[in-house]
Amino acid sequence: MEAQAQVPVSDADPTPPADTSDPAAEIAIDARRISKVYRGEDEVRALDNVSVTIARNEFFTLLGPSGCGKTTLLRVIAGFEPPTAGTLWLNGKDITRLPPNRRPVNTVFQSYALFPHMSVANNIRFGLEMLGKPKKQIDEIVDEMLNLVQMQAMKSRRTSEISGGQQQRVALARALAPEPEVLLLDEPLSALDLKLRKEMQIELKRLQHETGITFVFVTHDQEEALTMSDRIAVMSAGRILQIGSPQEIYQRPAERFVANFIGESNFLDATLSGNAVTFRTGGTYEVERPADVEDGAVSVLLRPEHAILSSDPSALPATVETVVYSGEATSIHTRLDSGEALKVRVPNAPHSGGLPEQGAPVRIGFAPGALTVLKD
Amino acid sequence: MDLPEDAGQLEAEAVRRDTRDRWLMSVPALMIIFLAAAGPLLVMVIYSFLTPGDYSGVKWEFSTNAWSSILVQRDIFDDTLQWADAHLTIFWRSVSLSIITTVLTLAFGLPTAWFISTRPPGKREFWLFLMTVPSWTNLLVRTIAIQELIRAEGVINNVLIFVGIIDEPMQMMFTNFAIGFGMTYVYLPLMVLPIYAAVEKLDVRLLEACYDLYASRWHAFTRVILPLIKPGIIAGSILVFVPCLGAYVVPRVLGGGKNLMFGNLIELQFGAGRNWPLGAALSFLLMVIVMIALIYYIRITSQERKDG
Ligand SMILES: Nc1ncnc2c1ncn2[C@@H]1O[C@H](COP(=O)(O)OP(=O)(O)O)[C@@H](O)[C@H]1O
Ligand SMILES: [Mg+2]
Numbered sequence: 001m002e003a004q005a006q007v008p009v010s011d012a013d014p015t016p017p018a019d020t021s022d023p024a025a026e027i028a029i030d031a032r033r034i035s036k037v038y039r040g041e042d043e044v045r046a047l048d049n050v051s052v053t054i055a056r057n058e059f060f061t062l063l064g065p066s067g068c069g070k071t072t073l074l075r076v077i078a079g080f081e082p083p084t085a086g087t088l089w090l091n092g093k094d095i096t097r098l099p100p101n102r103r104p105v106n107t108v109f110q111s112y113a114l115f116p117h118m119s120v121a122n123n124i125r126f127g128l129e130m131l132g133k134p135k136k137q138i139d140e141i142v143d144e145m146l147n148l149v150q151m152q153a154m155k156s157r158r159t160s161e162i163s164g165g166q167q168q169r170v171a172l173a174r175a176l177a178p179e180p181e182v183l184l185l186d187e188p189l190s191a192l193d194l195k196l197r198k199e200m201q202i203e204l205k206r207l208q209h210e211t212g213i214t215f216v217f218v219t220h221d222q223e224e225a226l227t228m229s230d231r232i233a234v235m236s237a238g239r240i241l242q243i244g245s246p247q248e249i250y251q252r253p254a255e256r257f258v259a260n261f262i263g264e265s266n267f268l269d270a271t272l273s274g275n276a277v278t279f280r281t282g283g284t285y286e287v288e289r290p291a292d293v294e295d296g297a298v299s300v301l302l303r304p305e306h307a308i309l310s311s312d313p314s315a316l317p318a319t320v321e322t323v324v325y326s327g328e329a330t331s332i333h334t335r336l337d338s339g340e341a342l343k344v345r346v347p348n349a350p351h352s353g354g355l356p357e358q359g360a361p362v363r364i365g366f367a368p369g370a371l372t373v374l375k376d
Numbered sequence: 377m378d379l380p381e382d383a384g385q386l387e388a389e390a391v392r393r394d395t396r397d398r399w400l401m402s403v404p405a406l407m408i409i410f411l412a413a414a415g416p417l418l419v420m421v422i423y424s425f426l427t428p429g430d431y432s433g434v435k436w437e438f439s440t441n442a443w444s445s446i447l448v449q450r451d452i453f454d455d456t457l458q459w460a461d462a463h464l465t466i467f468w469r470s471v472s473l474s475i476i477t478t479v480l481t482l483a484f485g486l487p488t489a490w491f492i493s494t495r496p497p498g499k500r501e502f503w504l505f506l507m508t509v510p511s512w513t514n515l516l517v518r519t520i521a522i523q524e525l526i527r528a529e530g531v532i533n534n535v536l537i538f539v540g541i542i543d544e545p546m547q548m549m550f551t552n553f554a555i556g557f558g559m560t561y562v563y564l565p566l567m568v569l570p571i572y573a574a575v576e577k578l579d580v581r582l583l584e585a586c587y588d589l590y591a592s593r594w595h596a597f598t599r600v601i602l603p604l605i606k607p608g609i610i611a612g613s614i615l616v617f618v619p620c621l622g623a624y625v626v627p628r629v630l631g632g633g634k635n636l637m638f639g640n641l642i643e644l645q646f647g648a649g650r651n652w653p654l655g656a657a658l659s660f661l662l663m664v665i666v667m668i669a670l671i672y673y674i675r676i677t678s679q680e681r682k683d684g
Contacts, residue, residue, distance in 0.1 A: 117600075126591075
């Protein structure tokens with residue numbers, strides 16, 4: 001899983017793709033040092049020196065809180081916003097100045113933006129007709145697309161006469177029909193209810209697999225990003241903080257922001273010295289030392305589900321404050337002797353019992369490799 | 377088992393009461409409609425079947441002369457029937473000038489409406505305001521101002537002669553051109569405003585979707601923009617075409633005594649012509665023409681929408 005999800009750089013060419021003048025064949029999108037400043041009453045730096053390469057046939061996700069620049073990056077790739085600085089490459093060609101109607105890139109808009117005066121089938125036809133394909137071929141592709149998104153029965157309906165989930169599928173079919181090199185999806189599932197969203201997540205993965213098209217998917221939902229993506233770029237305030245597989249992002253977040261944004265986290269103050277950290281409550285533990293962090297005060301991430309209640313005398317001493325039962329697991333909120341809060345998540349066994357009571361003294365341990373040193 | 381029946385009866389009763397209340401409430405509206413529209417219309421129809429009075433007004437004698445004299449007239453000398461050429465010329469001029477004016481206001485109005493609705497939100501009101509400023513002035517005054525522009529010693533001729541493009545003043549006053557020019561100027565806002573309302577509602581994301589799907593500017597315009605703002609264009613066309621057909625002031629001032637339009641012809645019958653029945657018949661005919669034109673226009677435009 002890990003290996004497949006990493007940036008595919010061909011073995012013959014060890015230089016990073018962003019710097020090669022002859023880009024590796026597997027790279028679809030190569031954004032180099034892109035900045036975007038909106039000049040209005042006050043300047044907004046929506047993208048700040050963003051560099052990212054996206055492999056062909058990859059399910060790539062831009063993840064970040066609202067307003068961090070995800071849509072702006074998509075719009076730069078689609079060609080709706082010219083970048084203030086930087087260049088954009090598609091399949092080894094500089095497309096920075098190419099207008100949107102000449103980029104082999106299609107978008108599934110957040111609001112779907114279906115043409116209200118056309119039927120479902122005519123919406124799907126539109127791009128094919130604009131490309132000037134022969135009518136017979138268009139009919140075939142439209143038919144195929146209607147089947148692909150299971151909308152055959154609704155093909156002559158107006159887009160105002162179908163449900164939100166169906167509109168979503170039509171928008172998808174319309175963008176897939178011209179067989180773009182890259183499909184851009186801007187929070188396509190955010191308007192759907194939970195059940196439909198889960199279904200569409202699986203559907204989208206299936207479509208991406210079947211069509212072999214590169215997907216660039218935008219979401220602010222970390223769970224969605226983790227379940228769907230080959231790789232994720234976590235964004236904040238116009239910058240990309242970390243790019244990696246879901247496992248890398250979750251287990252080895254590079255920064256506190258990333259750790260905080262994805263999953264639940266405990267942060268503990270510690271002192272780094274060599275390959276070990278010492279907590280304020282005492283206790284020294286081996287860690288994997290990140291390259292760009294100096295010895296001294298650091299922050300250490302411990303995921304609640306990686307912490308365990310332990311009887312080992314070397315584990316961290318703490319007091320139980322609250323116990324919260326939530327079905328498949330129980331969260332135990334504790335306070336270390338140093339005063340820091342620490343949450344432990346214990347999976348519920350069929351005959352679970354023996355959980356500590358409020359006020360009880362406990363010791364908290366963790367498996368080797370559970371600690372991640374963060375740069376702040 | 378009685379219960380559902382009772383419920384049904386209650387419901388029927390409620391519906392009945394509802395209908396009656398609604399009727400009661402619409403009585404004032406119905407009275408106004410009768411007094412303001414149906415009543416005068418009835419008077420008009422009755423008058424058109426009477427005989428002209430000796431000096432003006434009508435004599436209460438039934439006659440179909442007014443209606444027949446719209447199309448044919450008796451020669452005063454040899455008593456043969458002839459086509460009423462003058463009337464036909466005036467019909468033709470009215471219809472063709474109204475169509476031309478509608479097309480011209482559309483040609484100027486669409487870009488204007490587009491321009492206004494693409495201004496930043498706070499600035500649009502200013503441009504709309506500018507559009508309406510001329511209508512604060514009396515129509516007659518505005519028409520006379522146009523006369524100042526296009527008459528033989530008017531601004532346009534003087535400038536063209538001064539620059540050396542022409543040697544002698546062009547005859548623009550008292551031509552069909554003058555009428556078309558004046559009506560286009562006067563009715564332009566009536567075209568711009570409904571189109572502006574339609575363009576403003578247009579979702580820019582639909583345009584982006586268009587370009588995203590490889591459309592050229594031309595195709596974005598014909599395949600998406602035009603169909604979506606069509607209701608505005610239809611409304612604007614009706615608002616311009618209908619008053620053009622009955623226009624009175626502009627053709628009177630700029631067309632002079634020779635280039636009459638429908639409105640002037642009607643006015644003539646109630647004034648110097650002293651033929652009220654013919655005036656009434658012409659008015660009624662104008663209304664019927666407008667109605668047929670509107671029905672036809674709406675039919676073809678909604679037909680296209682079904683095909684699209
Ligand atoms: N057209 C625009 N003009 C000015 N500022 C904009 C515009 N579009 C986006 N922004 C600003 O740029 C930042 C990033 O926006 P966006 O890319 O839409 O974020 P996201 O999609 O991650 O929520 C925000 O601060 C937003 O207010
Ligand atoms: Mg967004």
